[in-house]
Amino acid sequence: MKVTVLQENLAHGLSIVSRAVSPRSTLPVLANVLMATDEGRLRLSATNLELGITCWIGAKIEEDGSTTVPARTFTDLVSTLSDREVGMSLNVRTQTLNVRCGASNTDLKCIDAQEFPPMPAVDTSDGLQIKVSELKEMIQQVVFAASTDDARPILTGVLMTVKGGKVTLAAADGFRLSVRKADLASTSGHSISAVIPARALSELARIASDGEQLVTMVMPRGRGQVVFRTKDVELVSQLIDGTFPDYEQIIPTKFKTRAVLSTSAFLKACRQAEIFAREGSHIARINILATGELQPGSVEISGQSEETGSNQNIVEATIEGPNILIAFNVRFLREVLDVIRTPNVALETSTDTAPGMLRPVGAQVADGEFLHVIMPMHLGS
Amino acid sequence: MPIRILSPEIASQIAAGEVVERPASVVKELLENSLDAEATFVSIKIEGAGQRLIEVTDNGSGISETELPIAVERHATSKLSTSQDLFHITTLGFRGEALASIGSVARLTITSRPLDADVGTRLKVDAGHSSPIEPVGAPVGTQVRVEDLFYNVPARLKFLKHETTERRLIDNLVTRYALAYPQVRFHLFQENKPALQTSGNGDRREILAALFGVEQARQMLDVLAQDDWMHVTGFISPTSLTRSHRRDITFFVNGRPVQDAALAAALLKGYHTLLMVGRYPIAVLFLQMPPELVDVNVHPAKAEVRFREPERIFTGLQGAIRRALLAYTPVPGLQAQLRWAPENPPAPTSRQIDPAWNLDQVSARKGWQVEMQPELDRQPTDELPGGAAHALAGQPSFPDTRVPILRLVGQVANAYLVAEGPDGLYLIDQHAAHERVLFERFMSQLPEVLPSQSLLQPATVDLPPANARLLTDQLPFLARLGFQVETFGPHTFLVRAVPNLLAGSDPAAALRVLVEDFEEDETPLQAEREARLVARVCKRAAVKAGHALSPDEQRALLSDLEACQSPRTCPHGRPTMIHLSVDLLERQFGRRGAR
Ligand SMILES: Nc1ncnc2c1ncn2[C@@H]1O[C@H](COP(=O)(O)OP(=O)(O)O)[C@@H](O)[C@H]1O
Ligand SMILES: [Mg+2]
Numbered sequence: 001m002k003v004t005v006l007q008e009n010l011a012h013g014l015s016i017v018s019r020a021v022s023p024r025s026t027l028p029v030l031a032n033v034l035m036a037t038d039e040g041r042l043r044l045s046a047t048n049l050e051l052g053i054t055c056w057i058g059a060k061i062e063e064d065g066s067t068t069v070p071a072r073t074f075t076d077l078v079s080t081l082s083d084r085e086v087g088m089s090l091n092v093r094t095q096t097l098n099v100r101c102g103a104s105n106t107d108l109k110c111i112d113a114q115e116f117p118p119m120p121a122v123d124t125s126d127g128l129q130i131k132v133s134e135l136k137e138m139i140q141q142v143v144f145a146a147s148t149d150d151a152r153p154i155l156t157g158v159l160m161t162v163k164g165g166k167v168t169l170a171a172a173d174g175f176r177l178s179v180r181k182a183d184l185a186s187t188s189g190h191s192i193s194a195v196i197p198a199r200a201l202s203e204l205a206r207i208a209s210d211g212e213q214l215v216t217m218v219m220p221r222g223r224g225q226v227v228f229r230t231k232d233v234e235l236v237s238q239l240i241d242g243t244f245p246d247y248e249q250i251i252p253t254k255f256k257t258r259a260v261l262s263t264s265a266f267l268k269a270c271r272q273a274e275i276f277a278r279e280g281s282h283i284a285r286i287n288i289l290a291t292g293e294l295q296p297g298s299v300e301i302s303g304q305s306e307e308t309g310s311n312q313n314i315v316e317a318t319i320e321g322p323n324i325l326i327a328f329n330v331r332f333l334r335e336v337l338d339v340i341r342t343p344n345v346a347l348e349t350s351t352d353t354a355p356g357m358l359r360p361v362g363a364q365v366a367d368g369e370f371l372h373v374i375m376p377m378h379l380g381s
Numbered sequence: 382m383p384i385r386i387l388s389p390e391i392a393s394q395i396a397a398g399e400v401v402e403r404p405a406s407v408v409k410e411l412l413e414n415s416l417d418a419e420a421t422f423v424s425i426k427i428e429g430a431g432q433r434l435i436e437v438t439d440n441g442s443g444i445s446e447t448e449l450p451i452a453v454e455r456h457a458t459s460k461l462s463t464s465q466d467l468f469h470i471t472t473l474g475f476r477g478e479a480l481a482s483i484g485s486v487a488r489l490t491i492t493s494r495p496l497d498a499d500v501g502t503r504l505k506v507d508a509g510h511s512s513p514i515e516p517v518g519a520p521v522g523t524q525v526r527v528e529d530l531f532y533n534v535p536a537r538l539k540f541l542k543h544e545t546t547e548r549r550l551i552d553n554l555v556t557r558y559a560l561a562y563p564q565v566r567f568h569l570f571q572e573n574k575p576a577l578q579t580s581g582n583g584d585r586r587e588i589l590a591a592l593f594g595v596e597q598a599r600q601m602l603d604v605l606a607q608d609d610w611m612h613v614t615g616f617i618s619p620t621s622l623t624r625s626h627r628r629d630i631t632f633f634v635n636g637r638p639v640q641d642a643a644l645a646a647a648l649l650k651g652y653h654t655l656l657m658v659g660r661y662p663i664a665v666l667f668l669q670m671p672p673e674l675v676d677v678n679v680h681p682a683k684a685e686v687r688f689r690e691p692e693r694i695f696t697g698l699q700g701a702i703r704r705a706l707l708a709y710t711p712v713p714g715l716q717a718q719l720r721w722a723p724e725n726p727p728a729p730t731s732r733q734i735d736p737a738w739n740l741d742q743v744s745a746r747k748g749w750q751v752e753m754q755p756e757l758d759r760q761p762t763d764e765l766p767g768g769a770a771h772a773l774a775g776q777p778s779f780p781d782t783r784v785p786i787l788r789l790v791g792q793v794a795n796a797y798l799v800a801e802g803p804d805g806l807y808l809i810d811q812h813a814a815h816e817r818v819l820f821e822r823f824m825s826q827l828p829e830v831l832p833s834q835s836l837l838q839p840a841t842v843d844l845p846p847a848n849a850r851l852l853t854d855q856l857p858f859l860a861r862l863g864f865q866v867e868t869f870g871p872h873t874f875l876v877r878a879v880p881n882l883l884a885g886s887d888p889a890a891a892l893r894v895l896v897e898d899f900e901e902d903e904t905p906l907q908a909e910r911e912a913r914l915v916a917r918v919c920k921r922a923a924v925k926a927g928h929a930l931s932p933d934e935q936r937a938l939l940s941d942l943e944a945c946q947s948p949r950t951c952p953h954g955r956p957t958m959i960h961l962s963v964d965l966l967e968r969q970f971g972r973r974g975a976r
Contacts, residue, residue, distance in 0.1 A: 147885070148885065149885055149886050149887060151886060151887040151890055152887045172837060173885065174836055174837055174838075174840075174884075174887075174888065175834055175835070175836060175837060175884055176837070177837060245837075245838060247837075250837050250838060281831075281832045281881045281882075282881060283832055283881070327832070329834060329881070329884065353835065355835075355837070373837065375834065375835035375836060375837055376835055377832050377833065377834050377835070377881060378832060378833045378834075378835065378863075378865070378878060379832050
């Protein structure tokens with residue numbers, strides 16, 4: 001293998017794939033990045049066997065070939081190279097990669113590409129397409145609600161359902177549920193229902209940078225994998241086996257009290273309350289008060305703990321229905337408010353023991369596009 | 382068989398059986414007589430594991446020629462005259478039964494000379510038949526020889542254990558009395574070999590070594606607590622020194638060894654959460670209280686007592702134990718001989734008290750012992766001094782129980798925090814430390830109902846019948862913890878909400894571990910069960926090893942731990958930290974010669 005690449009492209013490519021490197025694996029080769037020439041480009045791949053990331057960068061190829069380079073060492077080296085062009089040539093027999101850049105000359109011990117887990121090519125011609133920016137937003141609006149407890153693997157995933165030109169992502173950790181729907185860029189006859197690790201989706205949101213691009217998704221038959229592909233990047237993830245809880249039945253269909261208030265004011269109030277609730281039990285008390293006929297109502301958000309003190313914020317709100325005092329885990333509130341993009345948000349509740357629902361409010365959001373259900377907390381005595 | 386009145390011989394043998402069960406009980410009665418006679422030296426000879434010969438010689442007050450024949454009569458005592466006296470007993474004996482009982486089941490020879498007599502007197506009793514007294518030359522004091530014990534009661538003989546067991550029982554008994562009476566010189570010979578010799582100089586620790594070996598005796602912690610009506614002294618083992626049984630827990634109440642389950646329970650409560658499940662401390666504790674607070678006339682062998690104000694006594698004892706423990710529970714240090722080779726990993730269970738770490742404590746302890754000295758000179762039967770120096774509550778002289786302020790260095794292996802203290806390096810187990818923090822936080826909040834987090838969908842849990850029963854019993858308490866659980870079938874439960882702390886983990890699994898292998902009989906006290914349930918919740922909620930903590934989280938954990946009452950162990954008794962003193966480091970790096 002003999003190639004020349006631009007230093008910034010190489011650095012960028014390495015930063016993308018490095019998230020899938022597993023430095024502490026028992027398989028030494030998994031701490032390496034596969035580098036292979038691929039139809040006029042250089043392909044960089046890393047995998048931890050659950051998640052694989054591939055990135056293609058432009059290259060001048062004099063001689064085809066492949067090897068695996070130690071990710072950490074190579075990334076450190078590349079980030080300090082100062083000339084534009086980086087020339088690399090592999091001594092196949094010794095698996096030594098010579099890296100030249102300006103006055104710098106490095107010989108790097110590599111591991112034969114044969115040892116790297118095969119990353120089979122997938123046919124993406126039949127895939128579903130969605131805009132990168134849209135998919136990123138969808139992911140951000142649900143992944144945080146997935147569980148981090150490996151005891152219930154299914155809840156560490158995000159349920160993706162595709163039906164009739166619509167894609168839905170849903171995540172739930174047993175206490176809250178986040179559901180986001182969107183239209184597909186291309187309609188497809190398939191119906192899909194698969195649980196994708198939340199971690200893989202977070203990675204996807206991080207590496208898919210160009211918002212205007214389309215991302216293609218395929219689930220190759222019988223492989224138990226999902227593949228996301230943009231022009232330069234491919235992410236392959238194992239799917240999670242199992243049945244995702246039937247979340248539709250959890251979503252409340254009615255409410256008694258509805259408060260519409262400023263998303264940013266609500267978020268700020270939650271952030272403050274959290275500072276005080278942190279030590280204790282993460283409880284935020286939400287007091288929804290409809291004042292008079294023509295006056296605006298208010299939502300009082302408060303947090304307190306024995307050690308730090310207490311904090312209240314009153315946010316003006318439009319209230320429908322009776323007054324209610326309800327408690328939520330303040331972190332849950334903050335995390336959902338963080339991903340609601342509309343200036344206003346609606347909080348719908350019925351009783352202090354019934355689920356609360358948050359949804360974005362605004363002309364630009366389609367009905368049911370995003371909703372978030374949070375179970376209340378019971379205050380002690 | 383027709384009903385008959387028992388012959389006096391059989392009747393006395395039956396009565397004797399209550400007092401004299403085995404050789405050790407004879408030794409006990411004779412020893413108590415010597416101590417009641419204010420002997421300062423008691424010599425005991427045992428042959429044939431006590432069956433052939435038990436001989437107790439003292440330098441006490443002696444028995445006069447005229448009283449000697451009466452002493453061996455049933456219900457003959459010089460220690461009580463009115464029934465009123467029964468409620469104010471200051472002697473070990475009072476029933477007047479021992480000598481008579483022994484005389485009815487053995488060949489008994491008593492030789493005695495009071496100080497004011499010129500010659501001694503000898504009396505022989507053989508299986509209940511006394512011979513006339515005869516004058517003999519004898520030193521001041523009393524010698525009681527018991528030969529061929531139970532020779533006329535073969536049924537008893539059969540129940541005796543193996544000789545080594547009987548011998549060990551005698552050893553233990555005499556040693557414990559020696560501990561209770563450190564001013565009395567004790568000599569014990571078993572089969573002509575010295576088994577115990579105490580100096581009578583008042584040093585209890587010396588005697589402790591005879592009981593538990595030098596190494597363990599050195600580790601035992603002093604207990605000293607006192608208020609207007611009770612005085613507790615003695616020794617308890619540190620949390621690192623435990624047994625799998627309760628046999629090494631001994632109580633003396635007003636100089637009398639007693640078996641009392643409630644006292645033992647109070648002791649264990651003092652150790653609560655500091656010991657691993659199934660482990661018991663070693664303890665030799667001496668409780669002194671005004672005689673009218675204890676009823677000693679409960680048991681023929683006087684092995685049981687009844688307290689007039691049990692609650693006060695138990696809480697007082699528990700508090701005394703707890704404070705002594707907290708004061709002395711050191712952070713386990715690494716033994717200097719440990720090498721840093723990977724095949725020889727530092728065992729966290731090795732708990733040599735590191736000299737550097739203990740500098741403070743050692744000096745505190747010295748002061749402590751100086752203070753203790755006058756107490757030692759006091760006879761166990763002394764009246765309680767009024768206006769006691771220390772109240773049971775609040776012991777100003779206890780050294781600080783907390784850990785010093787620690788500076789975080791970082792996290793290793795996603796499992797341990799490394800921190801620096803004024804006296805070296807600390808390795809902190811993040812899981813154990815977090816368990817402790819959560820446990821104390823929980824327990825302090827517990828009087829109130831704790832907040833809980835509802836589930837999106839109730840979780841169904843099936844349990845084995847025994848666990849289901851336990852869970853049903855504990856539902857009200859679990860509700861206070863924040864579990865909202867409903868019974869759904871005979872052994873099926875619906876979890877609707879979990880403690881906020883457990884939000885994030887599987888609710889069904891959380892409920893299951895709570896009651897798994899929870900043996901009901903093991904902890905009969907509801908308060909203890911509750912604490913165990915809480916400990917289990919905390920274990921589950923605590924951050925696991927393998928979990929990377931941000932520097933902020935690491936710092937928070939450290940300062941939370943510093944604020945704990947018992948920061949050095951997790952609620953299950955495992956250490957939360959290991960200390961590597963500067964001294965140890967210096968020695969390990971060869972900067973200072975081995976001492
Ligand atoms: N070693 C001894 N020294 C002096 N007096 C003794 C000794 N042993 C027994 N006696 C006397 O004999 C009496 C009877 O002893 P015992 O049968 O053990 O009954 P108790 O000890 O309950 O009084 C005692 O009350 C005491 O006066
Ligand atoms: Mg007696």
